[in-house]
Amino acid sequence: MTTGWRALAEGLVTVRAAPGSGPAALRTSLCVLLPLALLLLTDSLALAGYAVFGAFAAVYGGARPSAGRWRVQAVAGVVLSAAVATGALAAAGGSPGLLLVLVGVLWALAAGWLSDRLGWVPPGPMFAVFAATTAASVPAGAIAGVPAGAPQVLAAAGSVTAVAAVSVLLGVLEVRRRGVRAPAPARAPSSGPRERRAHAVRVATAVALAGALAVPVAERTGTSHPSWAMVAAVVPLAVPRLAAQLSRGLLRVAGTVVGLAVAAGLLAADLPPVAIVAVVVALQAATELLVVRHYGLAMVAITPLALLLGQLAAPQPVGSLLLARLLETVLGVAVGAAVAVLSAPGVRARLRRG
Template identity: 50%
Template sequence: MERFGAHLRDVLRFHPASGTRVVALRAALSVLLPLLVLLATDHLAWGLFAVFGAFAAVYGGSSPSPDRWRVQAHAGVLLVGATLVGTAVGLSPDRAWLVVPAAAAVGAVATAVSDRRRWIPPGPLFAVFAVGACAAHPSRPGDLLAALGVATGTAALAVTLGRLDEHRARTRSEPVPARPPSAAAPVRRRHVARVAAAVLVAGAVATAAGIGHPYWAMVAAVAPLSAPRLRAQVARGSQRAVGTLLGVGVAFVVLSLHLPPLAAVLLAAVLQGAAELLVVRNYAAALVFITPLALLMGQLAAPLPVGPLVLDRLVETLLGTAVGMGVAAATRDRPAPVSPPGPSADGVAG
């Protein structure tokens, strides 16, 4: 009972966070402006490409710094690449199964890069999401050029908004810390392997079960693994499940309104901003907004019946979360062995 109480506190705890309003505004604008352009040019079906490029805005931390734009640019390159991989997989009639190893490979690369570069936020979730979502829809060769152009443009916009934020801070004499260059962190091979394994297992089980939208299971499987220790991984997985359960209720209401395209675009930007306000404080609370955002963007690309859609989202998320926490438990890092009493390493008796 005591352990359950500690777990419940971990799930419900709201952490303090500063600077999130600027990040939220930047993320919302990175989504809103490209979607408005696509709406005006009657290409809203390319909205997924725009959103994945726009996710570059959330990288690099909340405080302006001279090197943050580089982090966002590197993340943008990774996200554009993941979008292209997913779109290329969508060319194949066998995309339902091809996307599983493709997402696992991209997830492994994203994990290695994120760990080595010490990215904030850490982990491969956005990259796996981009591969899976873009591969879920059948594509044509011309879509590769559209994916490249739209995702690159929105990633560039996200980086530009980050630079403007730094300039704003300087003109207002706000402190802009000059971070010393940090040494690259070693790549944790065990962590890279566990991410790839979680994606492969979750994707294979979901695809074989035929539930629908297996990439949601793959994304949910990697969500807990961004946390550093098993206790935090279990808490994050639980938050993913609880937040999605609440979020699908919100999504059902939102999608049942059948909003006109302009209203849907404006709502997507609001949901993105709200998610960024909350994600550092409590992941479950952020998912109340992330879930309807993800489903809304999918509906803009290819509308589906609302009831089965939200049910698939919930079932796939619970499946993927269970796989992710299971992989985390099975591959957890072993604690360092405790030396027996006796002489210490320097030869002096302990």
């Protein structure tokens, strides 16, 4: 077996250590539980599809407490809130296909460059693209009790910003309770300006291609989630080296297939709202415990988590929803993998010679 194929195979089966993942899973689960419980009590659970993106601020800066981690999380919270707000604006503006792709591309460029510039951990623009395109996929007037237009945009922006603030606060409280365990927040390896621009362009290209292909697929299947393909296209490009990129893409697809079986059972159970909140919190904890250890296993939790939250905001027929998730994931991963292969240094050199 060649070195490249061996590295690809190892990426598929290796389970890594994840020190500090337990407290991180508890913190991020609280970041999800508190706002969902409040939305449940106020009969506003349909806003959960916006609000939960604020909880993702808690995953930035590494699992170990450090004195400056809150700053990283605050910047991430601002980015995620802005991404949801722009996505909601795009949904209110109509022409969802065109605006959806445009919003995804812009956030791929901006958050991709910012992630490389600041050395975000986890790296890449996936959460920002996910937040923006998901918000852009929610039709105007689809949120029960929230009028279309400015009220829906304000509700989206307000809910995600409030949750992001809570996530940062919980991170600060964790540092004070446990003490500083690391001298500085975790950082990804830095890169030069040229490399940052090139990486941002690669990610934006993958998002644009995936979106352009997924919009017609979404129209044929009767769903409104081409955002899933755009997010999946980012996944392979979030890690360096071609073997790791390809294994990450394969794990995304394999984990999604298993996760869809879990999601089918949960959606068929027609759970009451309080049970949905409990399941979502449990899935969030499982995601944080697994995502560093094995990305494919984490996708088994991420897939039903995303579908449950999506159904709260804009319910759709379960069968077409599951099919769309599978098709768009495969499409997005294929696009991201193709961009990864064509932009690999060795492939580029052979193309120039040929």
